[in-house]
Amino acid sequence: MRGQTVFFLVFLVAWLVPAHLALAGTGSLEIRAPARVSQGDPFLVRIDSAVGFNEVILTWSGRSIPLPLSFEDNHYSGKLLLGTDVKDQSLGTKILAVRAEKYGLAQSRRKEILVVKRQAPVQRLTLPQDMVSLSREALNRHRKEKREVAAVFSRLSGERLWSCPFQLPARGGISSAYGLKRILNGQPRSPHRGLDLRSGDRAPVSACNDGRIALIAEHYFAGRSIYIDHGLGVVSMYFHLSGVEVREGERVKKGQLIGRTGSSGRATGPHLHFGLSLQGALVDPVPLFDPACGSGF
Numbered sequence: 366m367r368g369q370t371v372f373f374l375v376f377l378v379a380w381l382v383p384a385h386l387a388l389a390g391t392g393s394l395e396i397r398a399p400a401r402v403s404q405g406d407p408f409l410v411r412i413d414s415a416v417g418f419n420e421v422i423l424t425w426s427g428r429s430i431p432l433p434l435s436f437e438d439n440h441y442s443g444k445l446l447l448g449t450d451v452k453d454q455s456l457g458t459k460i461l462a463v464r465a466e467k468y469g470l471a472q473s474r475r476k477e478i479l480v481v482k483r484q485a486p487v488q489r490l491t492l493p494q495d496m497v498s499l500s501r502e503a504l505n506r507h508r509k510e511k512r513e514v515a516a517v518f519s520r521l522s523g524e525r526l527w528s529c530p531f532q533l534p535a536r537g538g539i540s541s542a543y544g545l546k547r548i549l550n551g552q553p554r555s556p557h558r559g560l561d562l563r564s565g566d567r568a569p570v571s572a573c574n575d576g577r578i579a580l581i582a583e584h585y586f587a588g589r590s591i592y593i594d595h596g597l598g599v600v601s602m603y604f605h606l607s608g609v610e611v612r613e614g615e616r617v618k619k620g621q622l623i624g625r626t627g628s629s630g631r632a633t634g635p636h637l638h639f640g641l642s643l644q645g646a647l648v649d650p651v652p653l654f655d656p657a658c659g660s661g662f
């Protein structure tokens with residue numbers, strides 16, 4: 366019995382030590398990400414490993430994101446989209462950290478990413494004061510709707526459904542870019558955290574990528590709106606719609622018709638407000654429409 370225990374311990378040590386050395390060795394965990402990004406811009410991160418880790422966790426802007434690795438071309442890899450929000454004023458060097466674990470043995474990597482200030486134009490608008498200030502009822506409604514959206518964001522898919530490049534959800538061109546600084550009746554407001562696409566009424570709106578319809582809502586500001594969960598923390602939003610062509614829970618493909626443009630909610634005329642959230646940060650979707658997006662990754 367005693368001999369058996371000793372044999373087992375020797376076997377265990379013999380098995381664990383090489384595994385530990387292999388994990389501690391260089392080159393078994395690699396991060397690929399840009400060294401410099403502009404505030405508000407999305408960027409791709411790729412993790413490569415020779416080891417099939419049980420768990421890989423990335424930490425960025427105070428958030429921990431589990432990344433499943435898949436086996437292809439004789440090694441393990443995973444892709445993630447990250448970004449910074451134009452609302453987030455913390456610029457300079459940020460750390461992207463990766464921690465991978467197998468059988469309780471961990472390996473960590475860090476990469477410095479320089480976040481530089483975004484140059485954005487300023488738009489001055491004058492609107493009747495009753496359109497600018499919110500009534501108590503409207504404010505309460507808006508708070509309730511924010512909680513509804515937050516609930517959707519707390520139960521997103523951990524599987525990657527998106528692929529690069531993304532597809533423009535409506536034709537007609539950009540009328541208001543992401544990051545635009547707005548001054549309303551002389552008062553600075555939060556920057557525009559989405560893309561306004563010019564459109565007539567009832568023009569087709571399509572899914573920017575593969576995903577699952579996470580929420581269909583009728584909100585005070587957004588009006589008739591659709592939220593799509595694309596997996597791994599990527600959510601797209603389509604606001605001010607006149608019609609919805611999908612149901613909650615439905616799987617959709619890139620380019621599939623999901624709704625019709627309109628001017629529901631707080632909109633001065635028919636257009637599509639398109640928003641893209643990466644791990645909770647609203648980013649500029651434009652770089653992801655580039656056909657070269659994702660090449661080399």
Ligand SMILES: [Zn+2]
Nearest residue numbers: 559560561638
């Ligand atoms: Zn907008």
